[in-house]
Amino acid sequence: xxxxxxxxxxxxxxxxxxxxxxxxxxxxxxxxxxxxxxxxxxxxxxxxxxxxxxxxxxxxxxxxxxxxxxxxxxxxxxxxxxxxxxxxxxxxxxxxxxxxxxxxxxxxxxxxxxxxxxxxxxxxxxxxxxxxxxxxxxxxxxxxxxxxxxxxxxxxxxxxxxxxxxxxxxxxxxxxxxxxxxxxxxxxxxxxxxxxxxxxxxxxxxxxxxxxxxxxxxxxxxxxxxxxxxxxxxxxxxxxxxxxxxxxxxxxxxxxxxxxxxxxxxxxxxxxxxxxxxxxxxxxxxxxxxxxxxxxxxxxxxxxxxxxxxxxxxxxxxxxxxxxxxxxxxxxxxxxxxxxxxxxx
Amino acid sequence: xxxxxxxxxxxxxxxxxxxxxxxxxxxxxxxxxxxxxxxxxxxxxxxxxxxxxxxxxxxxxxxxxxxxxxxxxxxxxxxxxxxxxxxxxxxxxxxxxxxxxxxxxxxxxxxxxxxxxxxxxxxxxxxxxxxxxxxxxxxxxxxxxxxxxxxxxxxxxxxxxxxxxxxxxxxxxxxxxxxxxxxxxxxxxxxxxxxxxxxxxxxxxxxxxxxxxxxxxxxxxxxxxxxxxxxxxxxxxxxxx
Numbered sequence: 017x018x019x020x021x022x023x024x025x026x027x028x029x030x031x032x033x034x035x036x037x038x039x040x041x042x043x044x045x046x047x048x049x050x051x052x053x054x055x056x057x058x059x060x061x062x063x064x065x066x067x068x069x070x071x072x073x074x075x076x077x078x079x080x081x082x083x084x085x086x087x088x089x090x091x092x093x094x095x096x097x098x099x100x101x102x103x104x105x106x107x108x109x110x111x112x113x114x115x116x117x118x119x120x121x122x123x124x125x126x127x128x129x130x131x132x133x134x135x136x137x138x139x140x141x142x143x144x145x146x147x148x149x150x151x152x153x154x155x156x157x158x159x160x161x162x163x164x165x166x167x168x169x170x171x172x173x174x175x176x177x178x179x180x181x182x183x184x185x186x187x188x189x190x191x192x193x194x195x196x197x198x199x200x201x202x203x204x205x206x207x208x209x210x211x212x213x214x215x216x217x218x219x220x221x222x223x224x225x226x227x228x229x230x231x232x233x234x235x236x237x238x239x240x241x242x243x244x245x246x247x248x249x250x251x252x253x254x255x256x257x258x259x260x261x262x263x264x265x266x267x268x269x270x271x272x273x274x275x276x277x278x279x280x281x282x283x284x285x286x287x288x289x290x291x292x293x294x295x296x297x298x299x300x301x302x303x304x305x306x307x308x309x310x311x312x313x314x315x316x317x318x319x320x321x322x323x324x325x326x327x328x329x330x331x332x333x334x335x336x337x338x339x340x341x342x343x344x345x346x347x348x349x350x351x352x353x354x355x356x357x358x359x360x361x
Numbered sequence: 362x363x364x365x366x367x368x369x370x371x372x373x374x375x376x377x378x379x380x381x382x383x384x385x386x387x388x389x390x391x392x393x394x395x396x397x398x399x400x401x402x403x404x405x406x407x408x409x410x411x412x413x414x415x416x417x418x419x420x421x422x423x424x425x426x427x428x429x430x431x432x433x434x435x436x437x438x439x440x441x442x443x444x445x446x447x448x449x450x451x452x453x454x455x456x457x458x459x460x461x462x463x464x465x466x467x468x469x470x471x472x473x474x475x476x477x478x479x480x481x482x483x484x485x486x487x488x489x490x491x492x493x494x495x496x497x498x499x500x501x502x503x504x505x506x507x508x509x510x511x512x513x514x515x516x517x518x519x520x521x522x523x524x525x526x527x528x529x530x531x532x533x534x535x536x537x538x539x540x541x542x543x544x545x546x547x548x549x550x551x552x553x554x555x556x557x558x559x560x561x562x563x564x565x566x567x568x569x570x571x572x573x574x575x576x577x578x579x580x581x582x583x584x585x586x587x588x589x590x591x592x593x594x595x596x597x598x599x600x601x602x
Contacts, residue, residue: 049454059417059418234576235388236576237572261579264582265582268575268579275571
């Protein structure tokens with residue numbers, strides 16, 4: 017819980033990781049990719065305030081104690097949601113697995129929700145293992161990384177028929193929140209693994225699931241926003257938006273927030289610090305203090321209200337994940353607000 | 362590059378540098394030289410040009426990277442007096458494949474045999490369409506600030522724009538896409554079809570143009586920020602002019 021100016025905020029960090037990218041965990045022959053990956057993340061950390069930057073060795077592998085401190089003692093987080101990314105092709109024990117996250121969550125009951133992942137290329141055996149993980153860790157969500165390398169394959173699409181089988185399984189198991197990484201393009205080359213059109217496809221087909229587009233589809237938020245206005249079950253994951261822009265590019269942070277509020281609205285934005293890329297403390301405090309600057313370029317966008325910030329920082333995620341919010345941290349009679357947007361002609 | 366010129370950098374070097382200034386990141390629609398993507402640019406004896414490019418992350422999209430390396434190669438090769446060109450992408454997971462493919466002028470599909478299905482023309486066109494949207498926001502916002510009524514925009518033509526770099530840039534991108542770009546052509550056109558935007562569609566069109574520009578400029582900010590984290594010496598290089 018974070019309190020500022022007499023207002024209390026229930027904070028859900030909907031995007032956290034407990035990873036091991038240390039050289040001991042690099043797969044032989046894949047060292048360049050394993051190293052390149054974590055250095056890429058480390059460069060992102062450089063977009064946060066200088067005093068929050070870590071040396072690379074700490075960034076490659078941090079302790080459980082540090083994470084607990086950064087999130088719950090210093091970072092104002094009430095509940096944190098783990099979003100795994102396996103990357104077993106590059107990291108021997110995986111980069112950030114459900115098992116590692118789950119074990120940590122079990123050592124700290126009540127503080128984490130554990131999401132798992134699936135990969136439709138794993139077929140029936142993968143499906144059985146997926147179901148076991150869901151039951152073992154009580155998962156209510158999955159994090160999908162469609163650009164994951166597997167042998168010769170450089171990724172997959174939510175449009176693949178095999179993916180539909182897994183999504184049907186999600187519905188059956190009550191795994192209703194599907195987080196999809198849509199960030200900077202990498203492989204597979206000309207077939208853009210992070211194009212949001214596959215989300216459009218499955219959001220229409222799976223009305224019982226919520227699709228949270230992580231990193232709001234950056235670098236293509238325009239494609240994302242346009243798609244999200246047409247699908248009622250699509251949400252914006254703010255990891256990278258807050259961490260990558262609020263400090264380093266404040267004017268674009270304001271514009272991006274303005275656009276997201278305009279096209280999606282206050283009930284569809286979900287805060288995530290993306291730990292350990294960025295610590296939640298400065299993001300939560302900064303977001304509560306932030307408001308739309310008075311600037312002609314931003315005149316299309318109204319300031320955010322305290323209630324809207326409460327929704328974005330935690331109440332929206334709590335709703336999607338059925339997280340119990342203490343009575344004094346709820347909003348009185350919150351109503352679902354449709355975005356202003358621009359209707360079709 | 363004034364500091365380098367002071368050190369006796371040749372006219373060839375200046376010409377190669379300005380040729381690189383015509384090459385853009387296809388997604389950001391900004392010149393490689395402005396973005397800080399040119400790490401090294403040298404012209405040796407007998408007109409041998411050596412250019413090194415650097416990108417914000419090790420995993421930058423190889424399709425975009427390929428376009429930039431290939432475009433840089435072509436731009437430098439077209440400079441009069443340049444006899445030999447080498448363009449090398451640094452610190453990138455697909456650098457070897459891209460460098461080899463561009464040097465052999467073998468095209469994207471052949472360079473990434475088995476992994477790529479298409480040459481990159483359609484990708485380039487997609488980004489050009491976005492550049493047209495973003496450019497439309499730039500010029501329309503300026504018109505609105507100057508007191509033009511929003512309702513009047515669909516009735517304006519490119520010839521109604523005050524002359525300036527934004528107007529030039531918009532026309533250039535429209536020309537590249539084969540869209541109408543003359544003085545008498547409508548200011549607001551659908552970048553996919555080239556058709557004029559009707560007054561009833563204008564509000565949505567302009568909202569999307571604004572969003573597209575925000576997206577491109579926010580990306581550009583993230584890319585610039587990450588490049589500086591990856592190559593801290595850039596601050597110093599910029600300091601030299």
